[in-house]
Amino acid sequence: xxPSIAPSKKRFSFDFQFDVMWLIMGAIILFLLVFQVFPLxxxxxxxxxxxxxxxxxxxxxxxTYPLNWSALRNTLVTATLSMFFGVLIAFPLAWLVGRTNLYxxxxxxxxxxxxxxxxPYVGAMAWLRLLNPRVGNLNVFLQNLFxxxxxxxxxxxxxxxxxxxxxxxxxxxFITISRAMEKMDPSLEEASRISGASPLRTLWTVTLPMMxxxxxxxxxxxxxxxxxxxxxxxxxxxxxxxxxxxxxIIDFVYIGSQEGLTDATTLAVFLMLIANVVLYVSTxxxxxxxxxxxxGKSTRPNIVxxxxxxxxxxxxxxxxxxxxxxxxxxTVALTSITVNMGRPLTMSNITFKYWERIFTRKAIIQxxxxxxxxxxxxxxxxxxxxxxxxxxxxxxxxxxxxxxxxLITVGxxxxxxxxxxxxxxxxxxxxxxxxxxxxxxxxxxYMIKYQLMGMRTVVxxxxxxxPSLEEASxxxxxxWLRVVKDVTIPLIAPSVVAGWxxxxxxxxxxxxxxxxxxxxxxxxxxxxxFTYQTYHSQxxxxxxxxxxxxxxxxxxxxxxxxxxxxxxx
Amino acid sequence: xxxxxxxxxxxxFGDVVVLKEFDEVFGDKEFVTLLGPSGCxxxxxxxxxxxxxxxxxxxxxxxxxxxxSDKTFVPPEKRGIGMVFQSYAVWPHMxxxxxxxxxxxxxxxxxxxxxNKVESILGVVHLSQYASRYPSQxxxxxxxxxxxxxxxxxxxxxxxxxxPLSNLDAKLRESMRxxxxxxxxxxxxxxxxxxxxxxxxxAMSDRIIVxxxxxxxxxxxxxxxxxxxxxxxxxxxxxxxxxxxxxxxxGHIELVGLDQSIPYDGVYKGKVVVAIRPENxxxxxxxxxxxxxxxxxxxxxxxxxxxxxxxxxEVIRVIAESESYGALQENQEISLYLKDFLVYxxxxxxDHTSIIT
Numbered sequence: 001x002x003p004s005i006a007p008s009k010k011r012f013s014f015d016f017q018f019d020v021m022w023l024i025m026g027a028i029i030l031f032l033l034v035f036q037v038f039p040l041x042x043x044x045x046x047x048x049x050x051x052x053x054x055x056x057x058x059x060x061x062x063x064t065y066p067l068n069w070s071a072l073r074n075t076l077v078t079a080t081l082s083m084f085f086g087v088l089i090a091f092p093l094a095w096l097v098g099r100t101n102l103y104x105x106x107x108x109x110x111x112x113x114x115x116x117x118x119x120p121y122v123g124a125m126a127w128l129r130l131l132n133p134r135v136g137n138l139n140v141f142l143q144n145l146f147x148x149x150x151x152x153x154x155x156x157x158x159x160x161x162x163x164x165x166x167x168x169x170x171x172x173x174f175i176t177i178s179r180a181m182e183k184m185d186p187s188l189e190e191a192s193r194i195s196g197a198s199p200l201r202t203l204w205t206v207t208l209p210m211m212x213x214x215x216x217x218x219x220x221x222x223x224x225x226x227x228x229x230x231x232x233x234x235x236x237x238x239x240x241x242x243x244x245x246x247x248x249i250i251d252f253v254y255i256g257s258q259e260g261l262t263d264a265t266t267l268a269v270f271l272m273l274i275a276n277v278v279l280y281v282s283t284x285x286x287x288x289x290x291x292x293x294x295x296g297k298s299t300r301p302n303i304v305x306x307x308x309x310x311x312x313x314x315x316x317x318x319x320x321x322x323x324x325x326x327x328x329x330x331t332v333a334l335t336s337i338t339v340n341m342g343r344p345l346t347m348s349n350i351t352f353k354y355w356e357r358i359f360t361r362k363a364i365i366q367x368x369x370x371x372x373x374x375x376x377x378x379x380x381x382x383x384x385x386x387x388x389x390x391x392x393x394x395x396x397x398x399x400x401x402x403x404x405x406x407l408i409t410v411g412x413x414x415x416x417x418x419x420x421x422x423x424x425x426x427x428x429x430x431x432x433x434x435x436x437x438x439x440x441x442x443x444x445x446y447m448i449k450y451q452l453m454g455m456r457t458v459v460x461x462x463x464x465x466x467p468s469l470e471e472a473s474x475x476x477x478x479x480w481l482r483v484v485k486d487v488t489i490p491l492i493a494p495s496v497v498a499g500w501x502x503x504x505x506x507x508x509x510x511x512x513x514x515x516x517x518x519x520x521x522x523x524x525x526x527x528x529x530f531t532y533q534t535y536h537s538q539x540x541x542x543x544x545x546x547x548x549x550x551x552x553x554x555x556x557x558x559x560x561x562x563x564x565x566x567x568x569x
Numbered sequence: 570x571x572x573x574x575x576x577x578x579x580x581x582f583g584d585v586v587v588l589k590e591f592d593e594v595f596g597d598k599e600f601v602t603l604l605g606p607s608g609c610x611x612x613x614x615x616x617x618x619x620x621x622x623x624x625x626x627x628x629x630x631x632x633x634x635x636x637x638s639d640k641t642f643v644p645p646e647k648r649g650i651g652m653v654f655q656s657y658a659v660w661p662h663m664x665x666x667x668x669x670x671x672x673x674x675x676x677x678x679x680x681x682x683x684x685n686k687v688e689s690i691l692g693v694v695h696l697s698q699y700a701s702r703y704p705s706q707x708x709x710x711x712x713x714x715x716x717x718x719x720x721x722x723x724x725x726x727x728x729x730x731x732x733p734l735s736n737l738d739a740k741l742r743e744s745m746r747x748x749x750x751x752x753x754x755x756x757x758x759x760x761x762x763x764x765x766x767x768x769x770x771x772a773m774s775d776r777i778i779v780x781x782x783x784x785x786x787x788x789x790x791x792x793x794x795x796x797x798x799x800x801x802x803x804x805x806x807x808x809x810x811x812x813x814x815x816x817x818x819x820g821h822i823e824l825v826g827l828d829q830s831i832p833y834d835g836v837y838k839g840k841v842v843v844a845i846r847p848e849n850x851x852x853x854x855x856x857x858x859x860x861x862x863x864x865x866x867x868x869x870x871x872x873x874x875x876x877x878x879x880x881x882x883e884v885i886r887v888i889a890e891s892e893s894y895g896a897l898q899e900n901q902e903i904s905l906y907l908k909d910f911l912v913y914x915x916x917x918x919x920d921h922t923s924i925i926t
Binding site for chain 2: 477490
């Protein structure tokens with residue numbers, strides 16, 4: 001037997017592994033510091049030191065301007081109402097789909113979750129068509145049906161804005177709530193039943209209170225998403241002169257002057273403040289409570305029998321799904337093949353020239369290419385970061401591993417407009433980095449905003465792999481790298497693919513940041529679609545949107561297949 | 570030759586010392602069991618032998634090779650050990666064949682030879698017809714055998730087993746005990762086995778090491794451990810036992826608060842604790858024997874009659890022959906004959922009432 005020569009050599013490599021980890025973590029932290037922390041801090045700094053020395057001049061100017069005030073008010077009002085209605089819709093839906101014998105639960109679940117992956121502006125486009133005060137299809141239909149004197153709805157209103165925001169952000173709440181519902185230990189409810197409580201009473205006295213933290217988290221998520229949304233208010237709100245903070249910020253940036261930039265910054269600080277408070281509350285106040293109520297083990301929830309209500313409720317949910325999901329998507333799809341949008345859709349009014357256009361027009365193809373390239377790079381880089389982070393978080397005790405985790409969470413919680421604005425102000429040469437007008441700045445923005453989704457997916461997959469699976473490989477003689485290659489990677493591969501798509505998809509059709517960061521050579525698909533919708537041809541925009549919808553459906557199907565139907569965001 | 574030498578190993582996680590000055594040599598081809606309640610440090614010891622944990626101080630040798638000391642540390646993959654995990658740790662993305670073949674692939678053994686070895690080991694663990702299955706298509710017991718096959722395939726000199734049977738049902742557990750023991754004999758390997766199940770330990774081990782709160786309580790053969798437990802903890806943890814406080818007087822022990830005494834001519838003086846195993850008590854007709862009492866309850870368990878008897882203030886457990894069940898009535902006065910009992914000095918430290926079995 002050999003004594004201690006070989007071991008000491010191996011010991012080196014054991015330490016070496018940790019040195020590499022430190023190095024990679026350092027690189028991630030550095031990246032985040034340069035491209036996220038610094039720009040955001042600078043943004044705040046700029047808002048207070050716009051003239052070189054400390055002054056509240058900019059704040060005074062911005063917040064005394066009536067249009068800005070109404071934008072602030074609109075943002076708060078629409079976000080609050082969307083939050084309220086969103087949760088009001090999401091909770092019963094999550095309960096019905098997760099905990100009852102509703103017909104077609106699985107289908108409904110997939111449908112609602114899928115909406116999450118659809119860009120919100122598609123909803124705005126659809127509802128614009130349906131509820132236009134004069135010619136909206138649904139308006140006309142309802143007016144004829146009930147013999148009304150005037151069309152019942154006007155989409156160009158605060159109410160219209162709330163409606164579209166709600167229909168496109170309730171899935172956020174739905175996903176959060178149903179995940180918590182599935183994770184809840186059913187024996188807690190069984191204990192209530194055995195104590196004599198009816199299913200409804202159990203729901204009221206046990207399920208609901210235990211879900212409270214998740215519901216609050218879901219509500220906050222909807223609130224901040226609705227408040228930082230740009231696509232919907234710019235499409236639905238702008239024609240009716242309804243401004244929100246996001247549309248004002250982008251208007252100010254488009255002015256192009258220093259003063260415009262300062263005003264944008266000052267408004268952005270407000271949005272950032274809201275987002276940070278929400279993030280703080282949901283992570284540190286609500287998030288902590290969640291661990292107490294929800295047991296970690298995967299359990300089979302007990303199913304409530306809806307009895308004689310089974311069919312009526314299924315019908316109700318179906319109607320909801322048709323109105324909220326199918327109708328808008330169908331509208332957009334039909335718009336894309338309509339010649340004259342003022343006339344009914346007959347054979348003579350059908351055309352595929354818009355579809356031909358989106359596949360032949362050079363500008364569109366170029367933009368699609370830009371989006372494909374930047375989204376792919378962002379997803380790939382993001383997933384690499386996610387893998388490293390998952391390894392650090394789950395498998396090591398490296399000091400400070402929580403720092404990049406925290407920064408990534410903050411980045412994702414920051415409104416897109418704020419991220420883009422902060423990047424514009426710091427990355428256009430002022431601090432020796434000039435990546436403005438390049439795809440690089442776009443990729444960085446996407447990573448900051450979306451890589452959290454990838455990270456969460458990979459981390460949860462990694463933490464489900466019992467360490468003994470890796471140890472068994474090690475005791476069989478495999479070194480560190482071999483263990484990762486033979487055991488870790490194959491087991492988390494589906495989640496890695498899923499995580500990749502979760503970064504790729506929103507980046508691919510991203511609108512808000514692209515609107516601020518694009519240049520003539522780096523237009524993106526989202527921006528292209530947006531300009532077609534607003535200025536040129538709604539049909540072309542609809543064709544693009546339908547193409548994106550199809551992609552979303554395919555990817556969703558793919559992810560479901562990959563993860564054996566276990567896939568949930 | 571594969572002894573395992575553990576020299577004064579202490580392991581602490583931060584301020585918490587989980588294993589204190591562990592010092593023991595496991596002989597070549599010996600079946601050693603680390604036995605103790607959960608959290609006693611037995612699994613930590615096993616993981617230090619495997620190399621998943623580093624001792625805070627002390628040395629571990631496998632054969633005459635130092636695998637862990639202040640200066641050297643051999644990582645698990647270089648120790649040439651087989652190990653079976655409590656959760657089996659069978660890789661779900663590999664077939665049974667691939668799981669078992671894995672250690673050989675790592676060792677870069679030619680394909681043909683791998684095939685031979687895997688097939689022969691699958692035969693040993695009775696899984697030949699399942700070679701192409703995935704773990705999800707196997708029962709718990711079969712997954713267990715895959716884990717065992719994988720641990721054995723590279724013909725290690727040392728096999729570590731971490732509560733391998735705790736997830737199996739009772740019947741399977743019993744048959745696996747004998748299979749593992751059989752394999753150990755045929756392969757001639759040193760086995761370190763971790764369990765909290767005393768029957769498992771008794772059935773398989775050449776030697777048992779009883780651990781509590783990170784400290785070795787006793788090392789001995791199953792008979793020694795059972796018949797001559799070194800202290801109250803061991804007596805209580807291994808097998809069933811009644812504890813009675815007493816005081817040694819001339820030729821007998823007076824039981825505290827019971828107004829009864831039992832004959833004794835041993836070495837202890839003063840306060841003592843008497844430990845009596847339930848099966849060492851025989852029920853005899855009233856008026857004879859060393860203790861008398863009243864039968865409180867009796868449970869017919871098929872092979873035995875499990876009785877609780879009030880001996881005047883303390884309730885003790887007696888395991889009597891099953892035939893006695895029909896002959897006895899509850900609340901009947903009864904006499905007890907002690908076939909054997911143990912006496913421990915009552916230092917007040919080992920409070921037997923705090924150990925619940």
